[in-house]
Amino acid sequence: xxxFALRQVEVADAGGxxxxxxxxxxxxxxxxxxxxxxxxxxxxxxxxxxxRGDFFYDQNYGIPYWQALQNxxxxxxxxxxxxxxxxxxxxxxxxxxxNTELNPTSRTYSIEAIVNTEYNQNQDITVTQTYGR
Numbered sequence: 001x002x003x004f005a006l007r008q009v010e011v012a013d014a015g016g017x018x019x020x021x022x023x024x025x026x027x028x029x030x031x032x033x034x035x036x037x038x039x040x041x042x043x044x045x046x047x048x049x050x051x052r053g054d055f056f057y058d059q060n061y062g063i064p065y066w067q068a069l070q071n072x073x074x075x076x077x078x079x080x081x082x083x084x085x086x087x088x089x090x091x092x093x094x095x096x097x098x099n100t101e102l103n104p105t106s107r108t109y110s111i112e113a114i115v116n117t118e119y120n121q122n123q124d125i126t127v128t129q130t131y132g133r
Contacts, residue, residue: 037119040091047085048111069109075102082111091117 052062063085068078079100086095093116101110 037091037117040089040115040117040119044086044089044092044113044115047089048082065109069102075100078109086113086115091119093118 048063050062051066052064053059053066055061063081064074064078068074068081079098082100083095083098086092086098096114096116097112098114099112102108103110
């Protein structure tokens with residue numbers, strides 16, 4: 001499998017609000033690639049950043065953030081869905097630690113996970129998803 005390297009770039013949305021997006025980039029005239037533990041970390045980040053219903057080809061693919069965040073009782077089910085997604089990522093051996101926080105004031109749901117990979121590395125992965133503005 002070939003995985004393109006992604007770099008965060010700040011762009012403005014339609015309303016002029018700056019947002020961070022991931023974009024491929026070139027190094028020495030070639031599209032940058034990642035491998036081993038970095039590839040696993042990037043793949044996890046991409047998979048848990050995909051909201052259910054966002055992928056046009058499969059509306060059931062992704063994490064059910066919108067569905068769970070509308071119902072406080074569904075947070076544990078959301079946590080389990082995220083754990084299953086991380087555990088099902090190619091290269092992940094096990095999750096060493098997993099913590100989440102739902103902040104109703106800032107309307108954010110934060111995920112912090114540390115995983116062991118088949119490359120014998122501990123990958124620190126932090127992803128913050130935001131519900132609403």
